[in-house]
Amino acid sequence: MRDERGLYERLSLEGFQSGLSWLTILRKREGFRAVFEGFDPDRVAAFGERDVERLVTDASIIRHRGKIEAAIANARATVALRDSEPLQELFWSYAPAEHAPPPPWQASTPESTALSKRLKQAGFKFVGPTTVYAAMQACGVVNDHLANCWVREAVESSRRHPS
Numbered sequence: 001m002r003d004e005r006g007l008y009e010r011l012s013l014e015g016f017q018s019g020l021s022w023l024t025i026l027r028k029r030e031g032f033r034a035v036f037e038g039f040d041p042d043r044v045a046a047f048g049e050r051d052v053e054r055l056v057t058d059a060s061i062i063r064h065r066g067k068i069e070a071a072i073a074n075a076r077a078t079v080a081l082r083d084s085e086p087l088q089e090l091f092w093s094y095a096p097a098e099h100a101p102p103p104p105w106q107a108s109t110p111e112s113t114a115l116s117k118r119l120k121q122a123g124f125k126f127v128g129p130t131t132v133y134a135a136m137q138a139c140g141v142v143n144d145h146l147a148n149c150w151v152r153e154a155v156e157s158s159r160r161h162p163s
Helices: 003-019 020-033 040-043 049-055 065-081 085-092 110-121 127-140 154-159
Strands: none
Touching: 003 020, 003 040, 003 065, 003 085, 003 127, 040 065, 049 065, 065 085, 085 110, 085 127, 110 127
């Protein structure tokens, strides 16, 4: 995942998933896409208080005011980054050049901690190191499949040579 909209969507969904089951998020994914305008950062950045009030009553998504407000703030921050370091460039700048299998079952890394700090400086919300690491995993920035996992090499190849 190397495009702005896709990264913004993954980061948003990871934020909504925090503290919940992924199955809950997956079941509501189409609802999220509908109410967040296909995760178009420009459209979501224009959301105001009326939109927040509408979304906290929409059962097709997770109705958590803080997470909804974070998704809107993150759209605004995504748009603001375009002139300096677009989200996709920033995100992928934390990808390791060589990626050895990490210790199993870690929740964050020094890279996700550093990226989390950088995102917060840029105005992003709900982007702690664990949430950021999960987004890095989901987007292929890191490949934490174990060395003997049957899919590890395919993921690593895709990470090194995006289509």
